Amino acid sequence: MSLEQPQRPDVGVTPDGELNYDELAELLDGHVIDREQHENAEGFVIRPDEVSTVLQTLKQEAGFDHLSLVTSQEYQDRYESIYHLKKYKDPTQELSLVVPTTRDDPVSQSAASVFDTADWHEREAYDLVGIEYEDHPDLRRILLPETWQGHPLSKDYNQDQPQIVPLREHADPMEHRTEVPEEQDTMFINIGPHHPATHGVLHLKTVLDGEQVVDVDPDVGYLHRCEEQMCQQSTYRHQIMPYPDRWDYISAGMLNEWSYARAAEDLADVDVPDYAQIIRTMSAEMSRIAAHLLAVGTFALDIYGDFTAIFMYAITDREKVQNLLEDLSGQRLMFNYFRLGGVAWDLPEPRAEFFENVRSFCEYIPERLEEYHNLLTSNELFQSRVIDTGVLPTDVAKDYGATGPVARGSGVDYDLRRDDPYGYYDELEFDVITDDGCDNFSRAYVRLEEMRQSARIIEQCVDLLEDWPEDERDIQANVPRTLKPEPDTEVYRAVEGAKGELGIYIRSDGTDKPARFKIRSPSYCNLQTLEVMAEGEYVPDMVAALGSLDIVLGEVDR
Amino acid sequence: MTLLPQKIADVIGIDSVFVDIFAAIIGAGLVGTLILIQSALAGPWAKRKITAAFTDRISVNKFGPLGVGIIIPDAVRLISKELIVPEGVDRPAWDIAPIILASSALLGFAVIPMGSLGPVNFQLADPEVGLVFVFAVASIASIALVMAGYASNNKYSFLGGLRAVAQNLAYEIPLIVVGISVVLFSGSLRTSEIVAAQQETLFELGPLAIPSWFAILNPFAFFLFLVANMAEVGRNPFDIPEAPTEIVAGHQTEYSSVYFVLLYLGEFVHIFLGGAIVATVFLGGPAGPVLPGLVWFLIKIWAMFLLTQWLRSAVPRVRIDQLIEIGWKGLLVLAFFNLFLTAGLVGVFAA
Amino acid sequence: MLGILKGMATTMKHALDGETFTVKYPEEEPEVSPRFRGVHKFSQERCIWCRQCENVCPNDTIQIVMDDKRNGEQYNLHIGQCIYCRLCEEVCPVDAILLTQNFEFVGDTKDELAYNKEQLKNVPWYKDIDPLESREPDRSAWVGEGDGEVDYQ
Structure with missing residues (x-):
């Protein structure tokens, strides 16, 4: 939040902070x-x-x-x-x-x-x-190939129409290859979709002047799996829940599941028992740690070069979280642990052992963070690489709808866990980490410190769960097996995912399947800022900026 | 001490020019094989094991003791792959580049005194200008990198080639200037004399006789030389001509099969040549107690290899502009400063 | 400079402490959680052919074929297509389908991964873990079905 703006109340806000x-x-x-x-x-x-x-x-x-x-x-x-x-x-x-x-x-x-x-x-x-x-600056297709016929989510779309467009009907990529303009001082280069640093199948159409980036145009959609449409064809009660795990598949599954659970529970007026909310909060924070560990590890990979030790250390630590999550949910990545109205399992027996494992993990994380700080943030060469590169000013970050660690690294004090509390977060104590550096370093730093806060949250959850009376351990509310929300109800709800604000919009039409299911993917919005960050920087800095954005292509392309 | 080809010729015992040539070839073959064995150990096996140790893993352990047998299947795998020739490569240059890279690095070992094993002294030649020869030969590699980068018809390779030139220019000069400061000490460019100059005892530390290795005499120069050498062989934090996360694999991007093996081999031989230069110039060459000279020499070049791997595990790669800045504004200035300092000292002591 | 040395010291510490995190997989079978979701096991004796599992399956992995008297004939499950969400086990009123801990399955072709009734019955337990036992305490949690209509097909 910039301080220059006058602190006057906005139009349409009542004195007690409600919208009028x-x-x-x-x-x-x-x-x-x-x-x-x-x-x-x-x-x-x-x-x-x-x-x-x-x-x-x-x-x-x-x-x-x-x-x-x-x-x-x-x-x-x-x-x-x-x-x-x-x-x-x-x-x-x-x-x-x-x-x-x-x-x-x-x-x-x-x-x-x-x-x-x-x-x-x-x-x-x-x-x-x-x-x-x-008046759109650049109205092109984004997820589907340029040659696609029809618009797949429109009503008159013909699914059976063949989509194979022969090369001769489309622009020939080889055509301009030999045509080099006489005076040319820039170079066009395709970074990706197969490139070690694009973290998946991202394609960056880059124009370079020497080694400096003049223009970059991310081309996404290689991993488009029609997630929204799949959810529109699945029932609310059971069938949608396995899919959120597959958007951001970097073991942030719990957070993704929560986004759907929150939206659908608001839509169908389902109350979640407190006990289940605490388990949800705990498992979601474990997911966040796992996701941030991988983010930091791959960021180090981008800066340090092929298979640096830091990446393996991060993976080793992530393994420990995954073991805990496996004990809890039965799976290491695709948890499918949340249910509408609660969670699928109670804590694993013996409970004392599980609590002990979680506690020792929470004590272990701050120790490890010291090591990551030794390896990363206190390293002078690392600092010289990432400080003041990939700059994303606060106002620009807001304009591009950046959220999560990317926004917080740009000094935007925005965290849905605190600002729009859900689950059990409003009863727990934690700090929202922000950094005013606006550069690659800040984003990595915010992620590292957020892990410490997540560990704090998990510890508090364990304290609560340990003392929870045995006869009040309701893990699920009584939810009808077939959910049919009122027709034409619309809801948009977001949770703080690993990468930022992960929102779900659902419109119901009276059946047991959503009429429209829309995902607000934080990676998708954050990736847009790459252009701002990369312009004028060197190629290595663009790669670092991309790493610090921490995108997951499964979530970008959905 | 007699050189290796001379020794072989003596063993054969016929005094003829052809025997001399034959002996030289045999000697070169012996030394080459010795170095190639080190590279074969380093590439498929030691590198994996060392990286695994740094990253808390086990790595290859199935075939042979400590998995050292992996070298054979790895060699078979690498060589039996299809050689893919991309469209539009500049043919002769593209083919020659890997060969130049591998051979130029090997050539450097011709004048390195590798110590003796029993009666045999492992040194092929000992010309007047030994040190200059080593530096000259070692920097031929950058030509190979440019050729590989330019001829591959790939933009990543091209960027890698350009980076290689910029880097080599920036680091070759400080490297040589620091080398000259050593020559001031030893008073000769002949590698055997540089080694001999380091044999004297500097001072006694109890029962230990500390030799006058130039690394001990002038640690500052040693540090500068190590940094410049790291850039010269293109390892972390200066591995920017390859920089896998930025420009895929730089000049190597389009190479496969045997050519890839040659490039890779060239790099490993280069690391060992870098180690050999450091050992010769700063660490007393093959000098060391108890063990034979050759063994000490190998220990020293392996120590340098270990250092490169250690740096790889923990030091971030610098950016190209930072690299050039460190080279021209930092190292070069320090190298000249070191040169004048050494010259002054040597002058004072000589006087 | 100090920071670089600190980083190098950290990695060297890891190199020298001799600890490894590698799972020696084929020699030592990893411990998996009793809740782990692996290949399905089917019990024909228990199955009442209610088709709820087929109905709930998010991606049509289960295929049930019945004769005209509604007697079960075939129970096919494509374990290569399955997303291991465990919803089939969760809706099954008689525990006729269970997800074992067994993750060791291979096939040369996709077709080999389409298991029929007999193959599903013969899926081995992993390390003799019977998942049902470990899951018993949680049974009641999801057997309660609420007031909604049950959607039999």
Whole structure:
């Protein structure tokens, strides 16, 4: 949070910190056609040609500086884009902007001029649903190949249509290979999709001037597995839960499962017993440690070179968390441990032994952190490599919707565990780590220190669980076997995932399967900032910036 | 001491120019084999074992004692792979580069005094300008890297080749300037005389006679030389011509099969040559108590190899611009400072 | 400089303490949690052919074939397609399908991983762990079904 801004209350906020939607509607003065009730916030329906004006007003005067997600969907009679707005200083103050467009002419104004993050979100909406955005800087397909026919999440999409486009109908990649302009002082280079440093199948179309990056254009979608659509074809009660594990597959499964659990529980009004919430909190923090360990390890790999010792140490420590998670959930990566209304298992017997293992792990983590600090942050060569490289200024981070360690490393004090508490977090003590460095070093430092906080949380959870009365150990609420939420209920809920704000939007249509399931993937939003970080830097610094972003392609591409 | 080819010729006993040539070839073969055995040990086996020790793993342990037998299947595996020739490579250059890289590093061992084993003195030649020859030959490798990078028709290789030139230019000069400071001490460029100059006892420490190794006489120069040498052989923190996480594998990207083996071998021989230079110039060459000279020499070059692996486990790779800065603004200045300091000292003592 | 030396000292400490973290897998079989989810084991005696497992399976891994009198004929499970979510075990009212701890299965082709009833019955226990025993305390947790309608097909 920058201190220069005057500390005046935003329009539409009551003195006790609640949103006053009537006042907000007044502020928008005639732009609001209709008002909808969503589970998480009110939705203002506006005209498709007034999007940027309305967003500009809301951003400037009402303080909605975080465009969390753009959801697009098709109804029988219309297309709809929903802009989920939040505030970085208080994410419980939410507002949805609903922008309907006609089926015949699905054109809507782009929000990219107000929020940079809208760029990719709208490209995805165009790609999958088929809404066109006017004044969008670069409206191309993003997840699917350029040659794809049709928009897969639209109603009239023909699944049986063959998608093989012969090379002759598409641009020939070999065509321009030999055509070198006479005066050329830049070099185009494809980094990825097969490259040691892209952490998966990321493709960076890079233009280099010598060794310096002039332009970088991430090309994602190589790992697109239709996760959203798979969830739309699965039942709420059981079938969706195994899939979140597979978005961010770096053992952050518990956190992902929680995002779905939180959204679906709000949608279906399911209460979770406290005991289950504590187990959830504990397991989620274990997942966070595992994910951060891998993030730090691979970041070290990017800077130190092939198979440095740090990577193996991180993997060794991660193994220890995974053993604990295996004892708890039965699996090491794809946990499928959460259920709507609770968790699948109680703690493993004998409980005392499990508690002891967890406690000794929590004591072990701070010890190990000393070693990581010795190996990484206190190393002068490491410092000279990462300090002041890959700079992401605070305002830019907010504009790009960066969350998680990336935002916190840019000095944005934003953590949903504290700001929008869920689970048992509001009863627990922990610090939100922020760093004002805005560079690669800050992001790595924030991750390292967050592990310490996670260990603190786990210890507190263990204390609570140990003293929990034996007859009150409810691990699941009584949830009907077939869940059919009220038709046309909409909810958008987010949790603090390992990489940032992991949100789920669900719209129900009265059946036992969601009508629209949309994932707000933190990696996807964070990856957009790479362009800002990398420009003008050397190739090694771009690689370091990418490593410090800690993206997981499974989550970016979904 | 008689040199190795001379000894072989003596054993054969016929005084003819052809026998001399024959003996020279046999001697070169012997030394070459000795070095190649070290590389074969280092590449597939020792490197794995050392890295595994640093990273809390076990590594190869199935075949032979401590898994040393892995060398044979590894060699078979590497050589039996398909040699893929990418489209558009600059053919003769692309083929020659690995050969130059491997042979140039081997060539350096011609003048290194490797000590004796029994009656045999392992040194092939002892020219007047031995040290200059070693430095000259060792830096031919950078030409091979540029050739490999440029001829591969791959942008990553190209970047790697360019980085190799920049790096070698930046570090060759400090390396040689530091080397000159040693020559001031020894008063000769002949490698055998540099070694001999380090035999004298510097001072007695109880029962231990500390020899006047130049590393002990001038630790500052030794440190500079180690850093420059690390950059010269392209190891962490200066492995930027390869830099796997940045430019895939730099100049090696497009090579496979036998050519890859040659490149890889060249690098290992290069590390050992770097070690041999350090041993000769600063660590008294093959000197050491009890054990034969050759064994001491091997211990010293393996110690250098171990150092490279140790650095690899814990030291981050510097960026290319930082590397150039360290080279030109740091090392070069310090190297000249060291040279003048040494010259002054030597002058004072000589006077 | 001091930081670099500290880092080097740390790695050297690891090199010299002789501890390794490698699992010597084929020689020493790893300990797995009793809750670990491996290959399924099917019990025809227990199965009442209610098809709940087939119904709940998120990616249609289980295929049940019945004759016209609703007697079970085939029970096929593609263990290569399975995502090991354990939902089939969880919904089974009679514990007819269980996930053993056995993770050691291979196949040369995908087809070999499509197990039929007989193959599923013959899946060995891993280290003689009977998962049902270890899971008994938690049984009651998910047997309670709530008030919703049960969705039989």
